[in-house]
Amino acid sequence: TELFVQCLATYSYRHGSGKEKKVLTYSDLANTAQESEAFQFLADILPKKILASKYLKMLKEEKREEDEENDNDNESDHDEADS
Numbered sequence: 001t002e003l004f005v006q007c008l009a010t011y012s013y014r015h016g017s018g019k020e021k022k023v024l025t026y027s028d029l030a031n032t033a034q035e036s037e038a039f040q041f042l043a044d045i046l047p048k049k050i051l052a053s054k055y056l057k058m059l060k061e062e063k064r065e066e067d068e069e070n071d072n073d074n075e076s077d078h079d080e081a082d083s
Helices: 002-015 026-035 037-042 052-082
Strands: none
Touching: 002 026, 002 037, 026 037
């Protein structure tokens, strides 16, 4: 476990933006999880940070799209019943 964490931290540090500042940040770890095939399995555990307002906007978009899909499904069900 310690070796894995060391490997993740080293890779993230070397490939991250903190190298110039000599700092390892959460963003470096999240980018490694997203971009490195070897650490891809961590993408759900180390998601990239987003603003709460942006997340809420994304949720509203998803809900709107879902509602539109449901409306379309209901219309096609109604059309089939009329036939």
